[in-house]
Amino acid sequence: MTSVAEPVVDELIPEEVIAERVISLAKDIARSEPEDMLIVVILKGSFVFAADLIRALNRAGAKPWVDFMTLSSYGDGIRSKGAVTLSRDISEDVTGRHVLIVDDILESGRTLQFARDLLSGRGAVSVKTCLLLDKTEKREVAVEADYTGFEIGDQFVIGYGLDLAHRYRGLPYIGVVRRD
Ligand code: IMP
Ligand code: MG
Helix, strand or coil, X not given: CCCCCCCCEEEXXXXXXXXXXXXXXXXXXXXXXXXCCEEEEEECCCHHHHHHHHHHHHHCCCCCEEEEEEEEEECCCCCEEEEEEEEECCCCCCCCCEEEEEEEEECCCHHHHHHXXXXXXCCCCEEEEEEEEECHHHCCCCCCCCEEEEECCCXXXXXXXXXECCECCCCCCEEEECCC
8 A cells, every 4th residue: 555645634514514404405405396306416526415315305205316427527636627528427318307416516617517508408398406515706607506505615625425536535524625
């Protein structure tokens, strides 16, 4: 094993706070969105959030279809590459469906805009969006989420599915990587 300098991580959003917010998001979604919605989970970062959200949705009475799409706009570090790449597509046909996109973070807005335009272009009746985190200060394109977990500042966060160079996705809370 090579030794890597571990980053210093400060807790930003504790586990219990995330859990409560996910339940309340699920209640809002179950109340307002159609029963036959198709959830499109944007991998990889949102897999932990999506796993909790769909179970909370089930408890709130919703029984959505679920499919997965892998998009990336980040390289291996903490700087965005700009262009969004689709590396794994959903297998469901979205024509005539009500879609709810679930993603981890809204930053520049490019990832969400790409996913939304792609799915509406394929004939979805409606495309709504649910984001765990929103870095409002960092927006570069005009796109807003229909459901947002938490607004955060311009900080690089990890944990609860979010990675730093493909590590730390298993941290149970959301933490901030301390900058020197
Ligand atoms: P956007 O396309 O600029 O809105 O970036 C959104 C994507 O960048 C998210 O889906 C994340 O995968 C990634 N991302 C943005 N900020 C962070 C962060 O602080 N930690 C980890 N990943 C991030
Ligand atoms: Mg992502």
